[in-house]
Every structure is written in structure tokens, then in C-alpha cells.
Amino acid sequence: MTAKIIDGKSFAEGLRGRIAGHVERLKTEHGITPGLAVVIVGHDPASQVYVSNKAKQTAEVGMASFKYELPEDVSEAELLELVRRLNEDDQVHGILVQLPVPKQINADKVIEAIVPSKDVDCFTPANVGKLTIGLPGPVSCTPLGSLMLLRDQLGSLEGLNAVIVGRSNLVGKPMAQLLLRDNATVTVAHSRTKNLADVVRGADIVIAAVGRPEMIRGDWIKPGATVIDVGINRVPAPEKGEGKTRLVGDVAFAEAVEVAGAITPVPGGVGPMTIACLLANTITTASLING
Numbered sequence: 239m240t241a242k243i244i245d246g247k248s249f250a251e252g253l254r255g256r257i258a259g260h261v262e263r264l265k266t267e268h269g270i271t272p273g274l275a276v277v278i279v280g281h282d283p284a285s286q287v288y289v290s291n292k293a294k295q296t297a298e299v300g301m302a303s304f305k306y307e308l309p310e311d312v313s314e315a316e317l318l319e320l321v322r323r324l325n326e327d328d329q330v331h332g333i334l335v336q337l338p339v340p341k342q343i344n345a346d347k348v349i350e351a352i353v354p355s356k357d358v359d360c361f362t363p364a365n366v367g368k369l370t371i372g373l374p375g376p377v378s379c380t381p382l383g384s385l386m387l388l389r390d391q392l393g394s395l396e397g398l399n400a401v402i403v404g405r406s407n408l409v410g411k412p413m414a415q416l417l418l419r420d421n422a423t424v425t426v427a428h429s430r431t432k433n434l435a436d437v438v439r440g441a442d443i444v445i446a447a448v449g450r451p452e453m454i455r456g457d458w459i460k461p462g463a464t465v466i467d468v469g470i471n472r473v474p475a476p477e478k479g480e481g482k483t484r485l486v487g488d489v490a491f492a493e494a495v496e497v498a499g500a501i502t503p504v505p506g507g508v509g510p511m512t513i514a515c516l517l518a519n520t521i522t523t524a525s526l527i528n529g
């Protein structure tokens with residue numbers, strides 16, 4: 239039996255429609271136009287695409303979109319100064335500094351400079367703490383988008399075995415917090431986990447967030463499991479012509495689709511949800527800032 243393909247693109251479209259409705263109400267009933275500032279340093283092509291998509295979709299839901307492009311050799315002090323200005327700017331309710339940043343800049347320092355009330359990535363220590371103890375605030379975008387797809391697919395997650403492969407601050411750790419909140423039984427596996435394939439075989443829910451192309455094989459998947467593939471890896475695709483590439487996830491999709499109950503594709507699965515959740519977080523911060 240082949241798995242249901244979870245259509246994150248269409249789910250994200252629906253979510254953006256609902257967000258546009260919230261934006262309209264914030265404008266007409268409260269006189270607030272939520273504003274999102276996105277900062278990109280340098281010209282990494284993948285980051286450029288992500289940032290352009292973020293700016294375009296921000297404008298499409300009716301929010302104010304502010305884009306700052308800084309040169310590759312900008313100093314840490316200049317970037318910190320921009321963050322401080324955005325912290326003070328009343329038109330800006332969300333600040334995102336696209337990662338990675340060039341090596342002369344300490345990313346942790348930049349993240350900590352963002353005022354938590356505008357931290358739409360949920361990267362600052364204060365917001366990570368709030369997420370962990372369940373206080374209101376922004377929620378990490380990729381984990382939130384993954385959770386929405388899981389709830390849509392499975393309804394309640396209570397008592398299900400969830401295995402997250404990857405322990406990053408960006409995805410693995412916050413994903414564990416969100417799944418715990420939904421009463422799943424959570425295992426966070428990683429590169430040093432012994433018998434990783436066997437650990438994954440026990441999972442009703444697999445979250446693949448390890449950043450290694452097609453590492454998770456079809457025979458690691460429990461029949462009927464729900465698989466959320468967070469990986470976005472560009473690999474050579476000689477079959478498409480010399481020098482061509484294609485995107486693959488962290489799961490060997492062609493194998494896993496034969497075993498899983500439902501699975502997200504790459505592209506078109508979790509990716510579009512991340513941006514939609516960023517916009518949702520901007521509504522949250524705009525509403526919280528304005529009481």
C-alpha cells in the first residue's frame with residue numbers, strides 16, 4: 239500500500255488565507271498593521287530564495303514587509319545596530335535575521351540582541367524558555383508547521399510514539415517540546431544514537447530533521463507510520479543533465495512511501511508551512527505587543 243502524500247503547500251495556502259483574515263481584523267478593528275522585518279546578510283542563493291518568498295508572502299497577507307539586505311562583509315556591530323533600530327521601530331512587530339550569517343558575525347549574539355517580544359523565529363533564550371514551560375508567545379516555525387500537519391493527519395497525538403531524528407535548536411529540541419505538550423511519547427535521536435534504525439522502527443510518528451540526504455530508509459519505517467520530512471538537501475541530478483541538481487529530504491521518499499501511512503514530500507511538504515507559521519507568529523507578536 240502506498241502512503242497518503244501530505245500536501246503542505248495546500249495546507250499552507252489555507253492557513254495564509256486565515257492569517258489574511260486576522261490581519262484585516264487587526265487593521266480595521268484595532269488600527270494595527272502587523273509588520274515583519276527580514277534581514278539577510280550576503281548573497282547565499284538558497285537564503286535569497288527563502289527571504290524573497292518570506293517578503294512576498296508577508297505582503298500577500300496584507301502585512302507590512304521590510305527587507306534589509308546587508309553586504310557579505312558587514313561588521314557584527316553594524317548588524318547589531320540595525321537590530322537595535324528594529325527593536326525600537328513601532329511599525330515592526332517581528333524581526334527575523336536569516337541564518338546562517340557570515341563567519342565574522344556571532345549568530346548567538348545577534349539572536350540575543352532581538353527583543354523577545356519581536357522574536358518571530360522563537361530563537362531567543364526567553365522565548366525558548368516560554369515555549370518549554372507553555373507560556374504564550376511565538377512558537378518555532380518549522381516545528382509548529384510540522385505539528386499542524388500531524389494534528390490534521392492524526393487528530394490526537396496522545397500516547398503515540400514520536401521519534402525525532404536530529405537535536406538542533408532550530409527543529410529537534412522545540413519539536414520535542416511541542417509533541418510533549420500534545421501528550422506524545424517523545425524520543426530525540428541523533429548522530430550518536432545506537433541502533434538508530436531500530437529506534438525509528440518503533441515510531442508511530444517520525445520527524446526527520448537531521449540534514450542528511452535520504453538517510454532514513456524505507457525499511458526503518460513502521461508500516462502505517464506518519465513521516466514528516468523536514469530535510470531540504472540539494473543533490474546532484476545527472477539524469478536531468480550535466481551540473482543539474484534536485485531537492486531531496488532526509489527520508490528516502492521512494493522507499494518510505496511504500497511503507498508509511500502518510501508522508502510529507504520534499505519540496506511541497508513542511509517548507510511552505512514554515513513561512514505560513516512565521517506569518518502566524520507575527521500576528522501573535524503584534525497582538526501581544528499591542529496588549
Ligand code: GUN
Pocket residue numbers: 334335336337338359379380512
Ligand atoms: N535559515 C533557515 N531556516 C531559518 C529559519 O527558520 N529562520 C531563520 N532566521 N533562518 C533560517
